[in-house]
Amino acid sequence: MAPGGLFWWIGAGVLVVLELMSGTFYLLMVAIGFVAAAFAHIAGAAADVQFALAAVVALAAVVLLRRSRFGRRKREQASRNPDVNLDIGQTLNVPAWQERKARVTYRGAAWDVELAAGEPEDAQRYEIRELRGSCLVVVASRQPKADATAI
Secondary structure, X not given: OOHHHHHHXXXXXXXXXXXXXXXXXXXXXXXXXXXXXXXXXXXXXXXXXXXXXXXXXXXXXXXXXXXXXXXXXXXXXXXXXOOOOOOOOOEEEOOOOEOOEEEEEEOOEEEEEEEOOOOOOOOOEEEEEEEEOOEEEEEEOOOOOOOOOXX
16 A cells, blocks of 8 residues: 555544544544545545545535434533533422422522423422522422332
């Protein structure tokens, strides 16, 4: 293999390693372009054709990725994202409501709690859906109550 072909294979390898470190698929698409150029080199194509093929294949792969479900990542607000805030999805008991608001102890501190629109006030057990400053926005928990005797 001539040094030109080695350039494409090493470049593709470096891009794959960088891709593994970054967690996106875009560098992988560029690496696919590099592999296409490496095969063009093996087929005997000129250097300018190899570069053009690498660019066209990488661009096409990126466009296809953007149109796929992997290219459109759903962006949630940080106040509702359980990956950002570990309290999202946790449950708590709210014994009484006053105008859809309450004050409860959660994680050893007093918190303001607000009931999300359309949620019943009689559930007692609620799940945190959002944090607005120091206010927990909750919905009625859909999880069954844990049996205290089943340990």
